[in-house]
Amino acid sequence: MKAAVYRGGGRLVAEDWPIPAIGAGEILLRLKGCGLCGSDIAKIVDPATRGPAVLGHEVVGEVTALGAGVTGYALGDRVVAAHHVPCGSCHFCRRGSESMCAAFRTSHLDPGGFAEYVRVPAPNVLHATFRVPPHVGDEAASFVEPLGCCLRAVRRARVEPGDTAVVVGLGSIGCLFVQLLRRAGAAVVGCDPLADRAGLATKLGAAVAGPPDAARRAQHELTGGRGADLVVVTGGGAEVLPWAAGTLRDGGSIHYFAGGGGDALPLRLDALYHRELTITATYSSSPADLTDAFRLIVAGAIDVGRLFTHRVPLERLDSGVDLMRRREALKVYVTP
C-alpha cells in the first residue's frame, strides 16, 4: 500500500509500506482520510523524531476486514478509531490521567493515518471506535479526536458559567475551544493576529476577537477591569505566558494546550503565589472524551464544517504541511 513516510529531514515521502496483518479482535480499515494535526507537524519538524514512521491519528475509514471475535461491526462500516487507548484500571486511569497510562502511550493505530490501510488494535476496537452515521461527512468525522482533546482541556480548566475566557491562537483547535467554552457558559475573547481567523471566531461564538492588544482591551471591558478567569493557550509557546498572566484576574487560570516555543515558564513565582494563579495542561483525550466529542459532532452541536480548508492527497502531504506552517490552512484533510 501507499503511505507518507517520515524518514527525517522535516519531510514526508510517499512510499510502499506493507499492509498490516490483523489478529483476533482487530479491524483493518481502508482509510477515507485523516486530519493533519499540529502535533504531526511538530513531530515532522523535530529532528529528534525517529523514522521511518507513518504519522496521522485523526482517522476515518471503512472496515475491510474483521479479526476473529469482533462483534458490533460489519464490512463496509464507516468508522472513526482512536489512536491511543488507556487500560482503564491503573492508578493513572482511575485518577483521570488516562493519557499518562503506560498502555495509552504504547497503543496506537498501525502504522498511522497517513496510509491507505490501518490496523485497529483490539483495545481500540473495544473502547474507542465509533460507527459514523450517513449524515456526518468524512471530514467532520475526522474531528472527533481533536474535539475530544479540547473537551478534556475544558474539563481540566474548570470553566464556569459567567466566566470570561480568552483563547490565544484561532487555528482549528482555537476555533473548537471558542465553541466549547461558549457552550460551557463563558464569554469568549479570541486572540489571533490574522484578521480572517478572528472573523471566523466571532462567527463561531466569540464575543470579540482580534490581535493581542484588541483582545486584552476587550477582556478588560467585558470584566470591568477584573481580568479574565481563564486563558487557553493553543499556540505561541512559552512567551505567551507573561501576556496571559497579565490578562488574568487574580486567582485565574491558564490552560496550556500547545507544544514547542521555549522550554521554561517565563512567569514570576511571586505572581503565581501571591496572585494564586493556576496553570493546567492537557495534550490528549480519553475514551470518555472521544465518546462525548463523537456525540457532539453527530448532533451537529459543534461547527466543524468551516474548519477544514484544504484537502491534499497522500503524495502531496508535504504541501499540506507547508500550508499549515505558513498558517494559510486552518485544517488540512489528507486522502489516500
Ligand SMILES: [Zn+2]
Ligand atoms: Zn490531533
Ligand SMILES: [Zn+2]
Ligand atoms: Zn491505565
